[in-house]
Amino acid sequence: MKIVVIGGTGLIGSQVVANLRRQGHQVTAASPNTGVNTITGEGLAQAVAGAEVVVDLANAPDFADDPVMAFFKTSGRNLMAAEKPAGVKHHVILSIIGADRLPESGYLRAKVAQEDLVKASGIPYTIIRSTQFFEFVGGIAQSATDGETVRLSPAHLQPIAAEDVAAQVTRVATMPPANGVIEIAGPEPIGLDELVRRYLAAKHDPRKVVPDIHARYFGTELNDKSLTPSGDNPHLGAISYETWLRRSLAQQPVR
């Protein structure tokens, strides 16, 4: 199949491109770095011409409320406008579990807007909603740090390794459209504070993690149900947090 991966140079996109190429598909990794821009429209019509499947794994460069909303709306509209005349048969996006339950978060409102555009487009689609990626734990710690203290909600997440996310996106891209939502999550729930505490301990980082039920994450307070799967049948990744931590520390020298 000819498959276009928008954001095909990103964390998830680059792995999906590699997986699909290994399976023998004809894959275009589309992003500003390869001359395809869903905001300006540059290279978009040429990229999707003749494609059966488009997988949208682009992310916004600015996560502030207005820019992130503008990014996902403009990008989504331009993609749909290019895909309709090209006759694309399946549009896949990667959204976030809980996006529809946390309207105080500007980023999550933007993901809901992206989902709504896809649902209304008339193009057959699958929305994959994922939990947080393990790979963002360092960034989460950084954004919640004040001096030597990291203040975080103890609410449960069920985070997942990017490798497992990429495997699920690859599987969905080669299946018929669900015209609905599927959920993917990591193998076990873990408190957000505990997730970061274990990461900092593994890196011998002296910062202290303090649980705070009012601490905001992407602009919103959390409870144990906010960001964990809502359906009965999420696809669970195989890589545990312990395994991921061990592997990622082996790749990067401990500070």
Ligand SMILES: NC(=O)c1ccc[n+]([C@@H]2O[C@H](COP(=O)([O-])OP(=O)(O)OC[C@H]3O[C@@H](n4cnc5c(N)ncnc54)[C@H](OP(=O)(O)O)[C@@H]3O)[C@@H](O)[C@H]2O)c1
């Ligand atoms: N963070 C989470 O835990 C989480 C959870 C669930 C879902 N998601 C979603 O997963 C998706 C992928 O995230 P990621 O972490 O893999 O992203 P990432 O590593 O930040 O990569 C972003 C990609 O988007 C591309 N891009 C940026 N602006 C673009 C534009 N105007 N036109 C086309 N492509 C553009 C980038 O291209 P260049 O390399 O050329 O700049 C890059 O390939 C996102 O939609 C995100 O919302 C994230």
